[in-house]
Amino acid sequence: MSFEMWAEKYRPKSLSQMVNQKDIVERLESFAKSRNVPHCIFAGPPGTGKTTAALCLAHDLYGEVYRENLMELNASDERGINVVRETVKTFARIRTLGEIPFKILILDEADNMTGDAQQALRRTMERYTETCRFILIANYSGKIIEPIQSRCAPFRFTYLPREEQDVHLKYIAENEKVDLAKDGLDAIYVVCGGDLRRSINSLQAAASLGKPITSEIVYSVVGRANPADVHAMIKIAMDSNFIEARKRLREMILKYGVAGSDIIKQIHGELFRLDIPENWKVKLAEIVGDVDFRLAEGADEEVQLSALLARLAEAGYELKGG
């Protein structure tokens, strides 16, 4: 008996297996064929195959021993640019035995690096170009500094279109002998919207219940898996139930470790989708921006965000004509 997370089990090994991002895959395949790779930036939303594409490229370049010529770093896990620089130095210093004279370093979440760290990274990239090629992975390429961007070939990944995601999920379901209903498939798309990693994780969690996967099952699983439901919290606050809303907020921060900056980002996103008069949205956006600024100054996440929730409760009350 062996089980893995399906997102890993069904991760393509080679570029030829990649189901999506056709244009990108074609260009990468030409790199592999010519046995040369420039520094690259893979930018795009989560779950769209950036890391997979990088791993596949390495596989196609070096064959089965690709792991020896590949290093994965995650900017958000490494403490400071010095760690990155030291790791890169040791990794890049030793030449490869094969015919390809360079190794590949994947630097994930590169957009989380500060400007200074990126400047330092740029020098490291230049210094070791001969022996090491960088693939920077980011959600937003705009957060990568200009001088790095100009040295890299840019690749823009986009959310999977519905059909492509469906093909992939159906294939997994069939292989795992899971009964995936049509409305279950719909539900996964509604909830995960083209983020393949989340889609597959949802599928697997739903399958673990051992029942046919219907929309109902999907929603219940996703509900259980996402206690950090900012949308629900806003609704509760707008219902003028501040105390319950603050309780949810506290759980998110303390129990589930959600960062205040992530919560504020989500609130901002939700704000403009709320069913409230347009001028209110602008009013509230100003408060949201203020809170964001205060968090950056080092203020307490829960205290600041709950002041915002209290404003939402006030807004909800006034809109009901209270």
Place this chain on the structure above:
Amino acid sequence: MYTAWTTKHKPKTVAEVVGNSEAISTLEKWLRSWERGIPRQQAAFLHGPPGVGKTVALEALARKLVMELIEKNASDYRTQEKISQFAGLASQYRGFFGKKRIILLDEMDGVYGNVDRGAIPAITKIIKNTRCPIILIANDFWDKKFVSFRDKKKYLIIEFKKPPASQVLKHLARICAEEDIFAEEEALKFIAQRSEGDVRSAVNDLQALAQGKKKLTYDDVSWLAYRDRKDVIFSVMRLVLYGKTCETAKQAVDLADVDLDMLFEWIYENTPHHFNVPSELAKAMEALATADLYRARIRKTNNWKLMRYAIDFMTAGVAMARDKSKPSGWVPFRFPQRIKTLSTSRAERGMKAEIGKKIKRRMHVSVAQAQKDVLPYMKVIFESNLQMAAGLTKWLCFDEEEVNYIAGGKRQAKAILKVMN
């Protein structure tokens, strides 16, 4: 003119001090040992609950031994410069009038560890070089920040205990005699018992009940409610949440016997339960957010002057938010919940980080992503499917504790591990 009886009838001699005679004689012996040169223990740490007579005993001893008591409060040794000021005092044995000196650092509880980072080390350094006895007083000796004082070779540690009710009673009787009040013994016994060994509060109660009277009967005192120590924070909360003027609300800070961060937590926890008009609640929460912003700036810049603004907003700011709000019925004040949650979740966060690292190793994601995008789904799997969970446990090399956490309980975890083997 109003004089607090706690001051007016403060014991003048060692014999008059209520209880703790053993502690006092230990302290006296140590103070006398300075006559023969500097002893190995260069400071004494007196600790015990509030109102049991730590300071009073020392004052009486100083009088007896004809020593000059130089008293410093927490606010005097908050900063490094202020500490160095009294370091000068400690370098001489005698004062201007030839009297031998004792330096007293009272209310050490007020030096809070994280903020006054430099204070404790600076104090220990002064003690090392002192030429006259230094005495530290605090309520909670076992507080983490005092850990460096636990070395019995270097510090004389003396615990003051709550004196028995019978001794408190004697003290109250003495005061009544001096005030020319006839008091029924039952009445005084009642006050003494209710005080739970806090002599100061017993005397305060006596004054409140008996001042201006010729006679104090049991009926006069029986209504006196059980004086729970929690009462203090509760009356503080009442001032902040229902104070009519800025001044009343701001008084809370002087009254509260907790530090400002803790006071903030109390106010922050309780405010929403005492406002029912949403716009007024929003104002109150905004005031707290503003106070918090000042706290952040203080942390960042070490500019303690800003504290007064933080205080303004967390007290007066909250009180003035009220216009029409009334709580629905009687709402009890509650202990800050998030302090409870914080301590339990710290261990949990460590566990989550370990799990995140294991997922990262296998799944090409960052630790944060693993926690956010993978772990929640894994939890669903572990709660619902033993086979799949067992397989994943093997694949990711989770240990038993981690399985416990992911499966959300020992029972489910056991079942998973059983399937695995």
